[in-house]
Amino acid sequence: MAKRRKVAVPSEDDLNQIEERFRRETSTRSGMAPISQISADAALASSPLDVESRAANAKLQADSDALQTLRSEGRELLAIPLDQIDPRAMIRDRTLINADEMKELKDSIEAHGMRLPIEVFRRETTADNAAPFGLLSGFRRYNAVRELASQNDDPKWQKITAIERDPEALGGAITAMVEENEIRSNLSHFERGRIAVVAAQQGVFANTEEGVNKLFAVASKAKRSKIRAFALIFEELGDLLIYPEALKERDGLRLANALRNGSEADLRDVLSRGTFENAEHEWDALEAVIEAQETKSRKDPARGGRPTGFAAKPSWQGDTRVLSSGVTLRHARDSNGHMIRIGGKALDKDLIESAIEHLAYLLEKPDD
Structure with missing residues (x-):
């Protein structure tokens, strides 16, 4: 059987010796908790900021946040x-720049600066274009x-104020460009x-x-109809027109109707053979072809398509006007305005669109 060890109670001298040895082996701040020690060391290592410095730092952070938002x-x-x-x-929507308007704009920018920034979009650079x-x-x-x-050595003209846009698609970019030009210069x-x-x-x-x-x-249906007419002119004659x-609006609509009625070959022929000194001479040549086509349409009003003249000798049956093509027109009116009911077997989508176009430029104030 193991002999039990007798534990002696340390004396006062023994306790004093133990405490003295403990003091020598530990730091003078060993009584502090570890986290308190770390905080104290960090505080000693850093220099406290004054009120002005803290305010300046706060302003810099606010400015940075505002810039990120912008x-x-x-x-x-x-x-x-x-x-x-x-x-x-x-692709640009504008094909001509008026020289007088450009000079006026340049003089204004030179005198007062450019008040409205341009808009740009970021693009991938290539070997052909590094912009x-x-x-x-x-x-x-x-x-x-x-x-x-190009006319001044002042470095301020080497840069231009711009806003970077990020259009979701090229269609969005073109729409934005068209809207900007429609608002500022039709x-x-x-x-x-x-x-x-x-x-x-x-x-x-x-x-x-x-x-x-x-x-x-955002344009009216009548205006979009006119734009489609001029789009047709560009598609069929854009490579020859000078x-x-x-x-003008009315002339363009007549030209588009002539194209729809089969005069493309004759119009291209007269443009390719002619040498025109100005816009009036070019239009005179086009108008000769257009009038010939319109005369033919008036003589044959039932030929279909988009007629440019009225049918001859219409008759009335009560309150209904009957055209020689068989198309009937009936006028009525209610509290909301006038109504025209169009009927007849000769009707088709093209003929109705042509009638709407003709009504549009009769009822809408011309732009020229």
């Missing part, structure tokens, strides 16, 4: 060198600043039709019809 919302103003922007990165940005809107402002840069009828056709040809829209409807979604932007 950037995420597409409202950050950038100063971009002109050579980093490609003005032809996307990281494409011009979205502000084509005239960009060109005005570029002219100032496009010509031909320019409106042209941009819809080119956008469709480049695959932005399924066809010209969709291009017109999406690019000019002064297409000079076409």
Whole structure:
């Protein structure tokens, strides 16, 4: 059986010796808890900031947050060198720039600065074009600043104020460009039709019809009908016309009707053979073909398609007007306005659209 060890109670001297040895083997601050020790060391290692410094840091953080918000919302103003922007990165809706208007704009920017930034979108750079940005809107402002840069050594004209946009698709970018130009400087009828056709040809829209409807979604049906007429002119004659932007609204609609009624070959022939000094001479040549086609349509009103003249010798049956083509027109009126009911076997979609177009430019105030 193991012998039990007798435990002796330490004396006061023994306790004093143990305590002295403990003090020598531990830090002078060993009585502090570990977390307190770490906090104390960190406080000693850092220098406390005064009130002004803490306020400045808070302002910097607030400014940084505000900048991130502006950037995420597409409202950050950038100063971009002109050579980093490609003005032809996307198809343009405007084909002509009025020289007097450009001079006025350039003089205004030179005197007062550019008050409205241009809009750009980021693009992939290639070997052919290293510009990281494409011009979205502000084509005239960009060109005005570029002219100032070529005429002045002042470095301020080497950059231009811009906002970077991130359009979801090219169709959105083109729509934004059209809307900007429609608001600030109305496009010509031909320019409106042209941009819809080119956008469709480049695959932005399924066809010209969709291009017109999406690019000019806020326009009235009558206006979109006119744009489709000028789109047809661009599709069929755009490569031969010298002064297409000079076409007036009524003249353009007559030309589009002539194209729909089969006069394309004759119109292309007269344009390819003619040498025209100005827009009036070009229109005189076109009008000769158009009048011949309109005369033919008046002599044969039942030929279908989109007629340009009224049928001869209409008759009345009560309150209904009966045309020689068999089409009937009946007028009625209620509290909401006038109504015209059109009937007859000769009707088709093209004929109704033609009638709507004709009514549109009769009832709507001409732009010219």
